[in-house]
Amino acid sequence: MQGLSVKNARNCLSPAVIVGLLKDASNHADVNLVNAKLLVKEAGLNVTTSHNPTVPGEQVCGEGLLSVALAGAPYQAVGFVQGTTPVLQALNGVAFRPEVPLHRGLALLLFRAQPSNHAMLSTMIGLLAEAGVQLLSYQTSVVSNGETWHVMGISSLLPSLDTWKQHVTKAFKFHF
Known part of the structure; x- marks a missing residue:
């Protein structure tokens, strides 16, 4: 997905990120795209996502970025998928060069x-x-x-x- 595609898919990406966050940490074995938003609210968390085609001052060719923040948490992570590997590009606005691969x-x-x-x-x-x-x-x-x-x-x-x-x-x- 690129730029506008990621922006338009934000409603799907948010539950996907939540599933990734809750899958191993939750006592609910059946976390999925349908119930993810409800389960995260039951856990007392509020996940927000936003989309920017690039990090301010950065140019990323052909990639869209996804920013995820947990309400009340002091950290905001920005990343994207590079090939098939998710990478962390910035933490609280501070960039990593090269990006940190997340496995x-x-x-x-x-x-x-x-x-x-x-x-x-x-x-x-x-x-x-x-x-x-x-x-x-x-x-x-x-x-x-x-x-x-x-x-x-x-x-x-x-x-x-x-x-x-x-x-x-x-x-x-x-x-x-």
Whole structure:
């Protein structure tokens, strides 16, 4: 799908995104495109989607972007499908170059930190090792407001981010 097609298909894409969010996390085994919006409301969440042909200041050839935000959540993700792989292009308006590929079953650890902290990466890898978690991939965003977003693909989700929060500005985990 491209540009206008994605804009026109927004009513279908929103339930599809919700199904993806709820499928593994929900105790409802029968999450589908028909009941997804109702189930997400029952869970107390409000998912909104918007479409922009490109991220402001960016040109993406032949691709439409989908922006998803959960009401009350402090994060807004923007992405698109590149071939058959969904990719994260920006988080809270900060771009990733290249985009972060999102693979089913991959646990992600996302955190924001100052790029001038040269020991940060080795500290984070040490924290992963202490938790018995392997680093599978690593990517950073462009610098924005003196900080960068870091995305680590990891072998499993960490039980807690308490030890991470003393080293970074923000941190959260996500399982796609």
